[in-house]
Amino acid sequence: MAELSQLTRYIESYVDSSSTPSLQAATLEAVACLVKNNTLTLEALVREMGLYLTTTDNIIRARGILLLAELLTCIGAKPLGSATIHSLIEFFKDRLADWKALRGALVGCLALMRRKSNVGTVTSDDAKAVARSYLEHLQVQSLGQHDRKLCLELLDCLLEVYSDAVAPLGDDLVYGICEAIDSEKDPECLMLAFHVVESLARLYPDPSGPLASYAGELFEILGSYFPIHFTHPRDGDADVQRDDLSRALMNAFASTPFFEPFVIPLLLEKVSSSLLSAKVDSLKYLTLCSSKYGADRIAKHAGAIWFSLKDAICTYLEEPIFSLTSAPLHGMHFQNNEIVTEAISLLQMMIMQDSGLLVSSIVNDDDVSMVLNSIACYKKYNVFPALEKQKLHAIGRILYVTAKTSTSSCNVIFQTLFSRLMDTLGFPMRSIGSFSNDDVPPQRLKLGSLYLFIELLSGLRELITVSEEPALQYVSEHEICCTLLNSFSTSLSRAFCYALAVSAETDPLDPDIYIGVKGLQILATFPGDDFPVPRFIFENILRKFMSIITEDFNKTVLWQAVLKALVHIGSFIHKFHDSAKALSYRSYVVEKIVELLPLDDSSMPFSLKLEALSDMGMTGRKHMLRILQGLRETVFANLSEGYLHGNSRSAQTVIWLLECYSCKLLPWIHENEGSEEFVFQFAVESWDQVGNCMDFKAPSEEKGLLGALMKMMKLAVGSCSVDSQNIIVQKAFSILSSHTNFLLKELERLPLTPEKYDISHRDEWIVSLFASVVTAVCPQTCIPNKKVILHLFIITLLRGVVPAAQALGSMINKLVSNSNDAEISSDLTLEEALDIIFNTKVHISRTVTLQRCGGMSDGSEVVLTDLCLGIATDRQIQINAISGLSWIGKGLLLRGHEKLKDVTMIFLECLLSGTKGASALIQDSLENTDDLNRDPSVMKCAADAFHILISDSEACLNRTFHSIIRPLYKQRFFSSMMPIFLQVITKSQSSLSRSLLYRAFAHIISDTPMIVILSEAKKLIPILLDCLSMLAEDIQDKDMLYDLLLVLSGILTEKNGREVVTGNAHIIIDRLIRLMDYPHKTLVRETALQCLVAMSELPHARIYPMRTQVLRAISKVLDDKKRVVRQEAVRCSKAWSIA
Amino acid sequence: MVSGSGLINANPIIYEKKKRRARPAPVVADDEYALRAISLTLLNHIRDIKDPEHPYSLEELKVITEDAVEVDDNNSYVRVTFTPTVEHCSMATIIGLCLRVKLMRSLPLRYKVDIRVAPGSHATEPAVNKQLNDKERVAAALENPNLVDMVDECLTPSYG
Known part of the structure; x- marks a missing residue:
């Protein structure tokens, strides 16, 4: 009885509309606890609540029903009998009609529907009854936001969990849903609404089903949301972001092919909208929709889609970046543009889906033939008019994507365009058999067609390499694209070489150089030993490149480009260790580079040799080993030369080589886990060599050689394992004991002398x-x-x-x-x-x-x-x-x-x-x-x-x-x-020792982490300022001065430091003003001004007295001889004149 | 200054901002006076000043253009010519004052700054020119807290 009265009190306090939300939550928890412990049965509770659930007072009834519903949510994991569930769902279902107390009914239905199957669930008959009642009674759009959300959640739950039960409702259901989501505005509800549509589409896939007939109406509601545009604050409590909504709507659009007649025209229209986000969205939606709707439905739109695609790519594709560092193995490299990226992925999707139709419309497109005609008119890349250049880029990109997407599309493209391009290039198709070397004069070369070839070939290359299975490489022998390439590769490589020859003669900063080098690089990185690109062509390319490396080092741009291309080829080839091409790379490139080293020709600068050497070595382990060997031989040959005969040139060579070895090659070896053996051997042999040389003669006075040797020795020893280190130390010790004047035995005797x-x-x-x-x-x-x-x-x-x-x-x-x-x-x-x-x-x-x-x-x-x-x-x-x-x-x-x-x-x-x-x-x-x-x-x-x-x-x-x-x-x-320092500095008498104490302390301060300095800032500031004025006197201390000033600026910008600074504002500003015209280091002046800007944010009362003084000082600095300082001064003067 | 009757020019034409020209690479190791593109630097100082009436910069309203700044570095002389948006614009003096204050803060003292309204662009052109180049009147104007607030307000969005 006591329990019952307690329970009544709980219920009373929950139902009472004047009680606080936290109290209500507490009572709900208490009741839930009772039920969970089985001290109270549900039946007893319902009986006790009886009147609250049925009273005519709307508010009390609503609260009562809500209590029951919330309770059911709380005990979702407690098993319940089927009879209980049935009667409860029956109750809530009826209550759906009671619009004045609706919240509780919705929560209750949801709580019961969402129960897991192991704790007792609502039967499908009951679910169907709920759905009926829902459709009959609920006017979703007339409810408040939270209730609407609950309604949509219930709907979603019905469609997801009880799809079989609600399916027979057919037209009623579809109509009800249309009504429920029509003109919804709230983002959270919209997320649910979109999902409901998606579930609905899954429910009725039948073309004669209810959804098919209502598709138009449903889309009318959905379509008005596209493109999603909302101005909600980006952060804050709104969990739903624009991207989430857009994705949900996209899934709803793509959910059923019945939307196709409505969706595609809308999207096509929006692609040409002026709003960029709408463009991106439409392209994204198109990609997903066309993959979901299937090729047949999309086929009739293919033409229209192609046109808008082409348009988007043409308009938004920017100038390609002519740099060999980026994306080495792909086609041309462009700045990332979202619209272009989306358009290209749509194109790729459509080609994959239905290649024939789209590819033929690409091939027969007016723009494509226009570009093909126009490239015949211009010889060099730079003379293209801007408009045609843009077209050229766009068509190039499209060809690239078409070629790389599927074998069949690639074949079609090659079949139709290859010969035409060859013709414009000046290699007529018919002369395949009787091709003689000299029949194409370089004057007739058309760089535009070479550009297109690069895109085409890299597309093909990607198509072949992406599927790395050897099976496909067999297949490729019978593909038209590959055979075409095979038969024309000679002419192509020749054409690219001509491009190099032509352009290298004229302008050093020419995209034509890029085109030539890139083309050859692509040709050289086709997989397969003899097909599609034969080996002799590969070797020719390498020979051509190497001749540029050894002879054309004056043309910096060309030389760098070629070196990069060789490096790319090297790292690509290195993957196929033993293939014939890898062998030829080794003999034509790596060996040649190594041979260059000892050559004493003064023509090629040594730094370039080293650059080529180290870059080439980093393409792979085998190459590196060969190059290290060459390096070792050269070093040892020059070492004895360098200090036995005092040959300063040899000494310099050794210094350069060792620098290169320790700064570039050793880190690479260390990272790539290879050839420690070499490092170790090299160190030991160096000791031998040094020992040998010492036998004859004392080394020359030059320190550079010793420095380089020491650096190399340290880094080499540091990267070896302990065992190797032991051997090196032993070796070194034996040389030490045998080659110096020190008698090591004597050293044990004391005292040392x-x-x-x-x-x-x-x-x-x-x-x-x-x-x-x-x-x-x-x-x-x-x-x-x-x-x-x-x-x-x-x-x-x-x-x-x-x-x-x-x-x-x-x-x-x-x-x-x-x-x-x-x-x-x-x-x-x-x-x-x-x-x-x-x-x-x-x-x-x-x-x-x-x-x-x-x-x-x-x-x-x-x-x-x-x-x-x-x-x-x-x-x-x-x-x-x-x-x-x-x-x-x-x-x-x-x-x-x-x-x-x-x-x-x-x-x-x-x-x-x-x-x-x-x-x-x-x-x-x-x-x-x-x-x-x-x-x-x-x-x-x-x-x-x-x-x-x-x-x-x-x-x-x-x-x-x-x-x-x-x-x-x-x-x-x-x-x-x-x-200690604080104490001795205050005690020190003589000015000399005081200034040196400052110096010592300044060293400590400038190397200590900021966080510690901050905590001691109060004590440090006076000393810091004294240090600054002391250091400003000597020009040799300018770097120290700068380091120390950085510490001060660190304190100024930190919040904790500010308080301390405020106390000392006067002297700090005084010091900074003096540093503002420090003549020996620009950075000091700049930092001093920045510190002053930071100071201007201190409390007004503290800094106002100094204002005039600061402004007067700044007016002088405005005339500083360095631009950065002047700009900083303007900022500073602005900050202070407002202060 | 703005009376209850509304804005002087309620609907000005907005022009596109010019892209900031990248700083030309110094030809000699460091920028010496002879080499610096001083008029551009100057323009950068004043182009972002906000119009007193509208939330646009002077450059967007084409009050200031690239040719408006003339510099004679050897004689330390600067002349800025600005074009008010409408002929009877009473804001012209305020704009001129803003320009003067900004340049005062950004230029070394040795420069003589001459500010004037473009010929034929303002109804009371001589009066405005005279007012803007009269040291005493400028100094007096800067004693007026209301005016100073207004000027500072216009200068806030600028940088550099």
Whole structure:
């Protein structure tokens, strides 16, 4: 009883029209919960609700019925007995007549109809009864939007799920639907309405059925919606977009062939509409409709469709793009135009459906014959009048599509047009048999017909290649198009060659060149060894191209075009590895290119040779291998030449070749997963060669060769596997130990004596090369004699060999740490290595050591860090030590090691003069130094060490060279350094050290990610501005200045930064105004102006006082000598004068 | 300025905008004064100024055309000639003021800017010309907040 009273309360609160929607939803849920738990049966509920469902009060009745209906929606997954369902649907069906309480009835019907079959469904008799009642009582169009939507949903559901039950209703149903959707306006309802029509069409496919007789009426309603045009807001709550509606309407149009007499004329009319979207839509609809209606029905419209198609293509096709880079293997390339694309897909569809009729109307078309006649009148492409050129393009496109669509259409086109085109070209059909070489003078050449040939041939080519089954290639032997091409290919290739010859002589920027090259390229990329294009023709084409490559390098456009064509042919041919054509490509092109390399003819520029070489190599693996071999031979031949005999030309050749190898070929090899073997071999052999050469003579002074060799060695080692790296390292080590003055045994003895060795040029070469190997290896690779190598690197870095320092940094970065892996005890650990670096005594002779350091043992043995701090009087050693230490520090920074802190402290100490106690570590040494020891160049070096620490380097310590990189290391470094810098900068006394501290900090700021800077913007802004004014003084710092200015502009444009900026607006604007006429870098001026524009958006009260000052400054910049700056100044002055 | 009686020229003819001419490639490494196509640059500054009455730019209404701008860079002299849409157009002074303000903001100070109505295109041509080239009257007009608002409004849609 308690439950019942509770239930009554629920019902009351739902029915009450004054209760809130959320309360109603809650009560509905509560009741649904009761029913789902079986605490309340449906029968009991209905009995309880009795009066609410039948009362004469319209509002209460409507709410009551809605409650029941919503409840049924909620319990859609609960099984119900058939009797229950029957009585419920019976009830709702009757209620459809009750227009005052309709919503509930609709929702209820829908809820019951949509039930899954496993939980009990409405029987088909009941469904039929619902449909009858619907048709009898509902006036859909007189209802509100939501009710209309429900009605249409119900209709849709009836047609989809209970199609068998409603089918017998016949005419009534069709008529009812017409009435229901007539003059509907709401997008959502329209989506449903269109779908209803589609379902209806599926229901009555019979030509004598009810739909056939009503098709006219139904289409009258539908047709008025085409073309869909609506002005709803694009975003917002409207879910239905124009495209959805258009697609739904298209499906409705195409749903039944009975619409054909009405649809096609309408669409044809709209194709010629001036509204572009209507044009596109009509073409789309035509494509779908003609595929759905079937060939027979469309046949009678074919002529009309063809005309409007031709018209659309003629009008909207733009100039072709004469560039060989795009769409290499298709016909001419055009700018994408939606109308043209749709028209072409319609054309293709229609040809596929019924080729004979349409193709014959294409062939017999007046425009086609007009174009064929007109091309005979003009010799060159550029002399065509604009109108005829447009026709030519359009007809070309149409021929292309016709040829590529089906074999039969292709045959017809070739049969009818080929001979005519040949005639205009000057190769009469009859002379096939007795064709002699010279009977066509190039003067008679007609470029227009060649243009059409390109489209035709590429269509045919696509037709043949798309079906890659060999079966079709057999078939093609008997096809007319292929036999025609076969018999005429000689003449065609000759004609295209003539085109090249004729055009190349005259204008360098000629589309004729494109036509010639493209034509030959298409001929060369037909599949099949001897058919349809015979091999000797293929070879002739290659020969022709190669002769251009080797001789006509002065005609840049032609040369580039030919190279691209050769590359396309190469990558196409490479797919058929062992075919005869692939073989001839290799011998005619690849071999020829390789032969070019060693030739010392000064005629062809070496850069062009390299371009041809690398492009050709990238066409396929086999080609690449051959080219690499050639490259290797040339490099080695020139290498010894280059530095034994000091032949600078050979040296330059080697440098170019190695550049090309490391910048172009190596990345390709890496991407295409091939020939690591070669890379490895080449690296090892290079070591051999270097060793051999070193035996005889010290290398020349030239650094370029060493640089190129090092770069190649690093990249090669970096891309090898660990095993190969091991071998290369061993090889390098053996050469190192046998070819230098260093006695590696001696290096183990302490203290190190850098001065003992006079590092010769040869030593520097070998150590640098060895260092580049060490820089690039993986952490897993094993390096022999690590301790000795560490010593070696320390000595050499003190003598100023930077690669040694970089290698040392990389080693430190990759060594295994004690704590991580205790097992490998034999190997040198990170801790031991650090111990060696920081505690090994270095012997410095007494003369260069400060006398005041006499307190130390012997007075001449110091450690690396002391050197940095200037124990020795030799400034060069100090600078070398600092820059070496910075690379070591970078290695530590990347892996996030705490020792980094000590390193940065040393740098800071170098920067500070006169202040004590920044670091306990070096306090002792500090006492030994004084201001006089500080040399500005040393301090600058220490400041720039921070640049090395934080910036990304290409030379070492990056992902390519397998460094260990801890995530967010820059952020970490920044946040640990910032407080220290803020403190020392404020404390620093001397202006010199302050300016260098600024410099160091500027390095850090400009390389730190923006997001961290933003969070600290408040503290940074004053320092940033000081840095800016400091850097603006020296012309050498202009790049740094720009980087820093970018940081400032980053802060300005960010929302968080704005607040900070507002506080400092005055000084920022002041600084920016000074940078506005910075004479040394345009970008600085431009960025300063952009920053000022951003500043003008700050709160008015803050910036108004500066307005006059800014405007006065800008008026000077308006006269800047760079255009970009002037334009920026105009923008800025506008922004500020409105402010 | 617009009184309750409605627009001065209620139905102006709209012309098509000319395509922006691509910046000619500099012949020498960088653009020096002698080489820059300064009159085009100038035109770009003023072509987008909005008409005070209609939501069209001066170029669309053919108030400004390409030949309307004459520049003598050596003597730092610029002359802009504009053509009001109707002869009795009282907006002519406003348009002229807009042109002057815009050029003031976009040109270096050394230029002397001369703005005038095309001969024969306006009923009170001498008066308008005199008003537009009188420094004091221009300065006075720019002290008037209503006028400044109106000018700024016309200049907003422009860019460059």
